[in-house]
Amino acid sequence: MFYSPWYFLLLLIVPWMAWRLFAPRRRRAVRFSSLKIAQQMTPTLRQRLIWLPNALTMAAIVFLIVGIARPREGREQTVAESEGIAIEMVVDRSGSMQAMDFQVDGEHVDRLTAIKKVAGEFVMGSDGHELEGRFSDLVGLITFAGYADGETPPTLDHTFLVSQLNNASIVTTRNEDGTAIGDAISLAVEKLNALDARQKQKVQSKVIILLTDGENNAGQLEPVQAAELAATMGIKVYTIGVGTKGQAPVPVTDAFGRQRIQWMPVNIDEETLTKVAEVTGGKYFRATDTDSLANIYAEIDQLEKTKVEAKHFVDYRELAVQSYAGPISVPPLLLIAFVLLAARLVLQQTWLRELTS
Numbered sequence: 001m002f003y004s005p006w007y008f009l010l011l012l013i014v015p016w017m018a019w020r021l022f023a024p025r026r027r028r029a030v031r032f033s034s035l036k037i038a039q040q041m042t043p044t045l046r047q048r049l050i051w052l053p054n055a056l057t058m059a060a061i062v063f064l065i066v067g068i069a070r071p072r073e074g075r076e077q078t079v080a081e082s083e084g085i086a087i088e089m090v091v092d093r094s095g096s097m098q099a100m101d102f103q104v105d106g107e108h109v110d111r112l113t114a115i116k117k118v119a120g121e122f123v124m125g126s127d128g129h130e131l132e133g134r135f136s137d138l139v140g141l142i143t144f145a146g147y148a149d150g151e152t153p154p155t156l157d158h159t160f161l162v163s164q165l166n167n168a169s170i171v172t173t174r175n176e177d178g179t180a181i182g183d184a185i186s187l188a189v190e191k192l193n194a195l196d197a198r199q200k201q202k203v204q205s206k207v208i209i210l211l212t213d214g215e216n217n218a219g220q221l222e223p224v225q226a227a228e229l230a231a232t233m234g235i236k237v238y239t240i241g242v243g244t245k246g247q248a249p250v251p252v253t254d255a256f257g258r259q260r261i262q263w264m265p266v267n268i269d270e271e272t273l274t275k276v277a278e279v280t281g282g283k284y285f286r287a288t289d290t291d292s293l294a295n296i297y298a299e300i301d302q303l304e305k306t307k308v309e310a311k312h313f314v315d316y317r318e319l320a321v322q323s324y325a326g327p328i329s330v331p332p333l334l335l336i337a338f339v340l341l342a343a344r345l346v347l348q349q350t351w352l353r354e355l356t357s
Contacts, residue, residue, distance in 0.1 A: 003070035010065045017061065021054040046352060053352055056344035063337035067320035071333070085304050086138040086154045086195055086203045088188035089119055089165070092212040092242070094145040095177045097170050099213070099248035100261065102290050108249075111242050112170055114290045115211055120162045122297040131294075131301055134158070138203070140191055145171040146178030146218045148187040154195060180219030181212055185226035185237065185276070192235055206235045207304055210276070213243040215269035227276040237280040238300055239273040244288050 002008075093112055102114035125133025138154035139161055151164045171177050185208060192206040208230065216223050230237055247263045274284040283303075287293035317324070324330040 001072055003072055005069055007065060007069040011062070014058065014062060014065075018058055021057065022051065050352060053344045053348040056340045056347070060337045060340035060344070063333050063340065067333040067337060071319040073317040073319060073324065085134070086140075086192055086206045087134065087304075088140045088142060088154065088192055088206075088208045089123075090142045090144065090148075090184045090188050090208055090210040091115055091119070091165070091168065092145070092179060092181075092184075092214065093143045093168055093170050094179050094212075094214060095171055096179075096214050096250075097242075099243060099250045099264070099266070101244040101248040101288075102293075104290060110170065111213055112168065114293060115242065116166055116168070118290065118293045118297055119165060119211075121294070122301060123158050123162055131298060134301075138195065140188075141165055141168075142184055142188050142191070143168050144180050144184035144187075146176050147180055148184040148219070150187055150191060153191055178218030179212060179214040179216055181210070181216040181223045181272075181276075182221035182226040183219035185210065185223060185230060186221050189226070189230045189233055189235055193233055205304070206233075207282075208235060208237040208280075209240070209300060210237060210273075211240045211242050212273070213241070213266070213268060215267060216272065223272050223276050224279065227279040231280045235280060236282045236304075237276055238282045239277045239284045240293070240296055241268040241270055241273055241284070241286045242293070243268060 091112070097112040098110050100108045100110055102109055102111055104114055104117055121131050123134050123139055125131055125135075135158070138156060139158060140154035141151040141161055141164055143149050143151055151168065152161045155161060188208045188210075192208070195203060195206075227237055243266050246266060248266045249261045250264045251259050252262045253259050268286075270284070270286065276282075277284040285296040285299075287296055319330075320333045323332055
């Protein structure tokens with residue numbers, strides 16, 4: 001592209017200049033009785049190239065006109081600046097998560113399996129529930145039962161995080177079982193606060209998403225106390241109560257080693273979970289099936305949006321004064337013009353010099 005293409009109108013004078021330079025000129029002559037001998041002589045190389053200085057002049061003029069038209073090579077670039085959100089997903093894996101009251105692709109699954117699917121889509125994106133993914137956000141994972149365990153610190157490596165989530169399993173031993181909600185929230189607060197010291201990316205806000213199907217019965221810290229700690233640190237907590245209301249089908253093993261489904265009462269401390277969310281400025285949700293769980297994640301996805309600002313600019317290379325590095329490297333056009341003029345001057349003053357009287 002050219003910044004000042006109107007300068008190409010100057011090319012209209014090139015034919016006139018060519019006529020002026022190459023048109024035969026009337027010169028004084030000496031009369032000879034016959035030119036037959038002169039016509040039989042072979043022209044020398046110098047005579048054959050006597051036109052070269054004028055041709056170099058014309059080429060230099062063309063390059064000068066193209067140069068002042070300012071040919072430019074534009075390279076558009078985009079710089080994106082994002083203020084991401086740091087998210088800690090806190091997932092219950094206590095024994096009660098074995099309840100088979102959720103469905104995935106038409107098959108009954110336990111609660112943890114449903115959480116893995118929907119939480120993975122929340123992080124990586126899904127067209128089915130209009131989840132775009134949290135690609136600019138730091139996401140960490142904490143699982144808990146009788147105690148809280150930090151699986152993955154907040155990271156942008158979401159593929160690794162989802163793999164760790166999929167590897168999480170429901171506890172099977174009594175000494176590990178329990179529901180330490182307060183300790184899990186406290187650990188999530190600790191992980192998010194540690195970002196301020198080690199993370200260079202600007203974090204717009206910090207969020208905890210807690211999923212549990214029970215009530216706090218283990219650990220050292222009460223959930224509301226942990227929520228107050230989170231509020232002091234400016235961390236928002238979204239709580240999700242997972243499971244049907246009333247009774248839920250739970251697989252149990254009988255005395256003969258056979259597995260069967262037994263309906264057991266469901267007890268979720270919704271009052272405490274609501275209080276935890278309110279203290280921190282978050283919100284409490286109740287997920288009774290896979291679709292409602294997905295809709296909850298979609299709502300949280302809309303509530304916590306990442307601020308991304310993209311700046312577009314074009315970096316121009318002025319080919320009149322800068323070289324072009326394409327399939328063929330071309331020096332600056334003005335340099336070519338000056339080289340042609342210099343060559344013309346040297347030739348006209350030396351080898352191709354014309355003697356006039």
